[in-house]
Amino acid sequence: MHNKRANNHSPSKPYLAGHAVPVRELHSGHRSEILNHLLQLGEEDRRLRFGTQTPDEVIHHYVEGLDFNRDTVFGVFDADLKLIGVAHLAYLPEINGQARAAEFGVSVLPKGRAQGLGTALLQRSAVHSRNSNIQTLYVHCLANNKAMMHLAQKAGMTVEYAYGDADAYLKLPPANPSSIVAEAANEQWADFDYALKENLKLANQAWWWFLGRPGHAR
Numbered sequence: 161m162h163n164k165r166a167n168n169h170s171p172s173k174p175y176l177a178g179h180a181v182p183v184r185e186l187h188s189g190h191r192s193e194i195l196n197h198l199l200q201l202g203e204e205d206r207r208l209r210f211g212t213q214t215p216d217e218v219i220h221h222y223v224e225g226l227d228f229n230r231d232t233v234f235g236v237f238d239a240d241l242k243l244i245g246v247a248h249l250a251y252l253p254e255i256n257g258q259a260r261a262a263e264f265g266v267s268v269l270p271k272g273r274a275q276g277l278g279t280a281l282l283q284r285s286a287v288h289s290r291n292s293n294i295q296t297l298y299v300h301c302l303a304n305n306k307a308m309m310h311l312a313q314k315a316g317m318t319v320e321y322a323y324g325d326a327d328a329y330l331k332l333p334p335a336n337p338s339s340i341v342a343e344a345a346n347e348q349w350a351d352f353d354y355a356l357k358e359n360l361k362l363a364n365q366a367w368w369w370f371l372g373r374p375g376h377a378r
């Protein structure tokens with residue numbers, strides 16, 4: 161089920177070139193990269209992501225508090241292995257007799273937008289939730305967040321508005337062999353993509369060492 165494809169090719173927008181977006185599951189070793197990603201968000205993007213004004217100290221606190229054993233964090237890396245998109249899937253406490261639920265929060269840096277990264281992170285989170293026996297996926301956001309509302313509706317989420325906020329939710333069917341294979345395939349593709357970018361980066365560094373980095377006098 162994964163990932164947006166498009167036909168036009170632009171080197172600055174690699175995921176519009178018809179490639180599936182590789183989404184990797186992150187772990188605690190990625191904490192500083194997640195922090196760096198979030199600190200790059202401007203004031204308005206932070207407000208849209210966290211629902212309120214969010215100074216640097218709050219972001220530091222949020223990242224320190226991420227519990228990778230309890231929640232799942234996904235990322236998309238650019239060609240320099242910098243995190244260009246991050247999604248946090250937070251599992252909500254179980255309440256007796258109620259469906260298990262998770263809340264989704266996402267950010268994509270401005271230079272990576274409109275290439276399907278947000279969609280891919282939402283799709284991956286939905287499949288992962290489904291495979292983790294989660295029955296409802298929520299997104300809580302500001303009602304004027306047009307891009308997120310569009311993403312949510314495109315993913316088939318039902319949106320309810322109240323007092324300037326919006327809650328979007330998606331009822332997930334139980335896991336089946338194809339949802340498990342879909343997730344495993346994306347995970348493998350993301351590992352392969354990361355290894356490729358890592359090798360390319362090392363090869364570039366070796367050439368820069370010999371020849372000097374373009375635009376940098378030695």
Ligand SMILES: CC(C)(COP(=O)(O)OP(=O)(O)OC[C@H]1O[C@@H](n2cnc3c(N)ncnc32)[C@H](O)[C@@H]1OP(=O)(O)O)[C@@H](O)C(=O)NCCC(=O)NCCS
Nearest residue numbers: 208209265266267268273274275276277278279306307310
């Ligand atoms: C919301 C966000 C994650 C989307 O990321 P993205 O990588 O650009 O998402 P995609 O490229 O997959 O899709 C964006 C879609 O929204 C649409 N869109 C963008 N801005 C829009 C707007 N102002 N009004 C309506 N639709 C809009 C795009 O056209 C695109 O639709 P399409 O796929 O049908 O062409 C990104 O804008 C972001 O990080 N915003 C700041 C943080 C935030 O708002 N997080 C969500 C709350 S948790």
